Amino acid sequence: MKAIPTLKISISGVRGVVGDSLTPEMVARFAQAFGTYVGGGRVVIGRDPRTSGEMVRQAVVAGLVSSGCRVSDLGVCPTPTVQLLVRQLGARGGIAITASHNPPEWNALKFVGGDGLFLGPARGRELLDIYHQGQYAKVPGSTQRSPERIEDAVERHVRAVVEGIGPLPKGGKGLVVAVDPGGGAACVAASRLVEAIGAKAVAIHTTADGRFPRPAEPIPENLGALGDAVRKNGADVGFAQDMDGDRLAVVDAQGQPIGEELTLVLAAEQVLAHTPGPVVANLATTDAVEAMASRYGAEVTRTRIGEAHVAEGMRRSGAVIGGEGNGGVLYPRVNFARDSLVGMALILHRLSETGRSVAELAAPYDGFRVVKLQRHCPVDRARVLIERAREAWADRSPDLRDGVKVRTSEGWYIVRPSNTEPIVRVIAEASTESAARALAERAEAEVETLLGLSSA
Amino acid sequence: MEPLKIGITGVRGVVGQTLTPDLVVRFAEAFGAYLDGGRVLVCRDPRPSGPMVQAAVTAGLMSVGCEVVDLGVCPTPSLQLAVPWLGASGGVSITGGHNPPEWNALKFVRGDGLYLSAVQGEELLDVFHQGAVERAGWDRLATAVAHEDAVSHHLEVLTAAFETEAIGARRLRVAVDCGNGSCAVLVPRWLTALGCEVLPINDDPSLPFPRLPEPSIATASQARAVVRAGKADLGLVLDADGERMSLVDETAQPLSEELTLPLAVEAALSRNVGPVVTNVSTTGLVERVAAAHGARVVRTPVGQAYVSQAIVEHHAVVGGEGNGGVAVPTVHATHDSAATIGLLLGHMASRKRALSQLVAALPTLAVRKIAIPVPPSLLYSALAEFREAVSALEGVTADHTDGVKLSWPDGWVHVRASNTQSLVRIIAEAEDASRAQELLDWARERLKA
Numbered sequence: 045m046k047a048i049p050t051l052k053i054s055i056s057g058v059r060g061v062v063g064d065s066l067t068p069e070m071v072a073r074f075a076q077a078f079g080t081y082v083g084g085g086r087v088v089i090g091r092d093p094r095t096s097g098e099m100v101r102q103a104v105v106a107g108l109v110s111s112g113c114r115v116s117d118l119g120v121c122p123t124p125t126v127q128l129l130v131r132q133l134g135a136r137g138g139i140a141i142t143a144s145h146n147p148p149e150w151n152a153l154k155f156v157g158g159d160g161l162f163l164g165p166a167r168g169r170e171l172l173d174i175y176h177q178g179q180y181a182k183v184p185g186s187t188q189r190s191p192e193r194i195e196d197a198v199e200r201h202v203r204a205v206v207e208g209i210g211p212l213p214k215g216g217k218g219l220v221v222a223v224d225p226g227g228g229a230a231c232v233a234a235s236r237l238v239e240a241i242g243a244k245a246v247a248i249h250t251t252a253d254g255r256f257p258r259p260a261e262p263i264p265e266n267l268g269a270l271g272d273a274v275r276k277n278g279a280d281v282g283f284a285q286d287m288d289g290d291r292l293a294v295v296d297a298q299g300q301p302i303g304e305e306l307t308l309v310l311a312a313e314q315v316l317a318h319t320p321g322p323v324v325a326n327l328a329t330t331d332a333v334e335a336m337a338s339r340y341g342a343e344v345t346r347t348r349i350g351e352a353h354v355a356e357g358m359r360r361s362g363a364v365i366g367g368e369g370n371g372g373v374l375y376p377r378v379n380f381a382r383d384s385l386v387g388m389a390l391i392l393h394r395l396s397e398t399g400r401s402v403a404e405l406a407a408p409y410d411g412f413r414v415v416k417l418q419r420h421c422p423v424d425r426a427r428v429l430i431e432r433a434r435e436a437w438a439d440r441s442p443d444l445r446d447g448v449k450v451r452t453s454e455g456w457y458i459v460r461p462s463n464t465e466p467i468v469r470v471i472a473e474a475s476t477e478s479a480a481r482a483l484a485e486r487a488e489a490e491v492e493t494l495l496g497l498s499s500a
Numbered sequence: 501m502e503p504l505k506i507g508i509t510g511v512r513g514v515v516g517q518t519l520t521p522d523l524v525v526r527f528a529e530a531f532g533a534y535l536d537g538g539r540v541l542v543c544r545d546p547r548p549s550g551p552m553v554q555a556a557v558t559a560g561l562m563s564v565g566c567e568v569v570d571l572g573v574c575p576t577p578s579l580q581l582a583v584p585w586l587g588a589s590g591g592v593s594i595t596g597g598h599n600p601p602e603w604n605a606l607k608f609v610r611g612d613g614l615y616l617s618a619v620q621g622e623e624l625l626d627v628f629h630q631g632a633v634e635r636a637g638w639d640r641l642a643t644a645v646a647h648e649d650a651v652s653h654h655l656e657v658l659t660a661a662f663e664t665e666a667i668g669a670r671r672l673r674v675a676v677d678c679g680n681g682s683c684a685v686l687v688p689r690w691l692t693a694l695g696c697e698v699l700p701i702n703d704d705p706s707l708p709f710p711r712l713p714e715p716s717i718a719t720a721s722q723a724r725a726v727v728r729a730g731k732a733d734l735g736l737v738l739d740a741d742g743e744r745m746s747l748v749d750e751t752a753q754p755l756s757e758e759l760t761l762p763l764a765v766e767a768a769l770s771r772n773v774g775p776v777v778t779n780v781s782t783t784g785l786v787e788r789v790a791a792a793h794g795a796r797v798v799r800t801p802v803g804q805a806y807v808s809q810a811i812v813e814h815h816a817v818v819g820g821e822g823n824g825g826v827a828v829p830t831v832h833a834t835h836d837s838a839a840t841i842g843l844l845l846g847h848m849a850s851r852k853r854a855l856s857q858l859v860a861a862l863p864t865l866a867v868r869k870i871a872i873p874v875p876p877s878l879l880y881s882a883l884a885e886f887r888e889a890v891s892a893l894e895g896v897t898a899d900h901t902d903g904v905k906l907s908w909p910d911g912w913v914h915v916r917a918s919n920t921q922s923l924v925r926i927i928a929e930a931e932d933a934s935r936a937q938e939l940l941d942w943a944r945e946r947l948k949a
């Protein structure tokens with residue numbers, strides 16, 4: 045673990061390996077820089093249940109309080125709960141302590157502005173500037189305020205989702221829902237949402253002790269236990285979250301994952317069926333979004349990858365719904381954040397309203413198959429790689445907004461460095477699984493070649 | 501800008517200036533690494549910067565693999581008793597002690613409940629300065645902070661150590677000024693357990709400090725008023741973390757904090773004769789009281805760590821310093837105002853004497869003190885020049901245990917750097933006040949700064 049550089053300081057926050065690069069002194073300085081940036085006042089914090097969460101939380105509290113902030117601590121809760129409560133409480137900002145889908149040795153700070161959105165590129169750069177300059181606000185002890193604990197944050201979140209989207213109509217009351225929060229922050233929220241909206245919940249992986257019962261990413265290969273739970277309980281649908289409850293994956297009544305790319309598609313369909321309007325998705329998300337939106341005459345705008353970019357694009361276009369192919373759904377009417385509770389509520393309404401099964405709802409998008417590959421690549425090498433790919437693939441009319449995206453006769457592929465880990469991702473889409481895999485593997489082989497070139 | 505003091509007694513500074521969360525985290529990491537993990541107790545006094553400092557301490561300790569137990573707001577001696585009780589490897593008390601409210605500090609306690617010794621303090625500083633601590637990986641981290649009640653345990657130990665019934669029979673009325681410090685959670689309860697009628701003042705730790713926390717004649721005014729109005733048998737003036745105390749007698753006369761130790765020495769030696777420990781800067785009354793009982797006095801450098809160490813080494817029956825801090829070794833070998841109260845009230849009860857009578861029975865010596873602020877850059881050169889200036893004096897005994905102490909047959913003067921602030925402290929003592937003042941002025945003139 046030691047030799048690989050693990051610290052990522054970027055506009056999406058600061059992320060590192062505990063015991064190695066992510067130290068409490070750095071966390072305290074970052075929190076102090078953030079307190080300086082928001083100019084004191086109320087700051088909401090929450091964390092996922094990683095083993096390092098309490099240690100990092102203490103450092104965050106020290107940094108925020110010393111810079112004059114009043115800390116409202118939500119305890120263990122999903123990241124979207126922090127974002128929602130920032131707006132509900134009129135706070136100056138928020139810090140979510142979570143490394144979302146990263147393995148258990150990681151942790152991170154994600155910074156939320158007073159509008160409940162992640163800071164994004166412009167504001168993120170300002171915060172980094174303060175952090176690096178090192179001149180933080182320091183208030184005397186006599187004006188420091190003790191942190192307050194908000195006990196009912198998750199309850200408020202569940203209530204906001206149910207009030208915003210509505211309880212299930214009569215016909216939906218019999219739905220049986222299996223949930224798999226993966227031992228993550230959604231342990232405290234997923235079943236409550238299902239029950240509050242009027243369905244019946246069965247849950248697995250509900251011990252939130254920071255020892256991941258399955259890998260954190262809600263991708264098909266990690267959802268075997270959820271599939272079993274669906275079959276055993278005769279559930280109509282299964283839902284799985286990542287560690288901080290912002291991403292959602294769906295399993296059908298046979299226990300088969302439909303792929304996290306379709307979470308946004310199903311949720312958006314429910315919104316467009318009632319309130320047609322612009323849709324926003326990132327560049328690496330399935331084309332099924334356009335296929336679905338065109339049925340409702342809705343425009344789709346594509347943005348760079350990352351919640352901050354998607355949210356920014358949504359604000360610009362006045363989108364009614366947006367999200368990402370990793371299972372993140374943003375529904376601004378309830379919460380301007382990737383919110384798995386919102387995704388669950390929308391999809392449960394879709395099931396209830398149409399009377400169809402998950403498999404039936406997903407069937408129209410069978411011809412959209414996405415394959416995702418990744419390889420380790422240090423940050424500096426990733427930069428070189430993208431430069432070389434842009435040059436080498438210049439004759440393929442590449443989309444250069446984020447990494448390099450190329451359309452082919454079979455579909456598309458995109459090569460880009462991760463915002464959160466020292467890896468390069470290769471994502472491809474085609475009409476069949478095997479065609480998508482072939483496309484992705486071809487692109488990956490080209491990446492290997494480009495990385496192998498001497499730097500002369 | 502107030503300075504940061506990093507020394508063997510811990511790290512001390514002004515919050516909002518030099519005592520930053522980053523620095524506190526690194527110090528706590530160094531201490532956790534020095535202890536090599538294990539359970540570490542953390543408490544604080546109620547000054548408003550306490551929660552911030554405590555969060556930083558907790559983060560630092562946890563990151564090196566310690567299991568943190570939060571004792572909340574409680575006196576430092578309560579934490580010190582709890583360390584061996586809970587099988588902890590050490591403790592951190594977050595307290596500015598007698599310093600003004602804008603200050604805060606970390607005091608480090610080892611596994612036996614005493615402060616780190618001078619050598620151990622230097623070792624800790626080495627770990628801090630080297631900066632390369634070994635951190636715990638994600639699967640070795642404690643995932644939560646536990647809570648324990650150290651105050652109730654402290655009360656149990658005190659109750660077992662003193663004759664509560666004999667004291668209770670006297671039905672003493674005691675005015676106690678907690679200064680809204682951590683003693684508010686302990687001392688009124690202890691006095692009640694001793695059967696006293698308690699007249700508490702400033703016993704709400706959620707309120708700001710109403711006076712400077714340092715017990716002295718100057719900070720005794722409220723206690724005096726309550727002793728007079730409430731016809732109390734005595735008044736107690738306490739610091740913010742339960743280590744130092746000065747007294748007010750039943751006539752509402754405030755006593756110098758220098759008298760707390762001689763009274764305690766008289767009380768302790770009356771029941772059990774044995775060695776007495778104090779620092780070089782404390783009144784010569786200690787020797788006179790000890791001599792009357794045929795006991796010997798061991799003098800140490802200034803600072804609780806030295807006094808505690810010597811109490812253990814010499815099997816002393818009592819120890820303390822001229823700042824009003826007294827250790828009663830039957831409870832523990834560290835300054836503890838609550839234990840001092842048990843000792844003094846027990847003595848008053850068995851002797852059936854009023855406090856003013858006990859004071860009148862002491863020999864008299866006059867003490868004069870002054871603290872001179874000196875910029876940190878000049879502190880030690882000023883002392884060096886003073887040492888130089890007085891090196892050739894005749895008919896004087898010079899003691900260099902801590903700073904410079906010069907003794908004449910009829911008095912002494914001691915010039916030293918404060919452990920906790922950027923100050924030179926001068927203290928002079930003689931048979932009469934004018935000679936003491938003369939010695940003080942003489943030293944002050946020779947101190948260039």
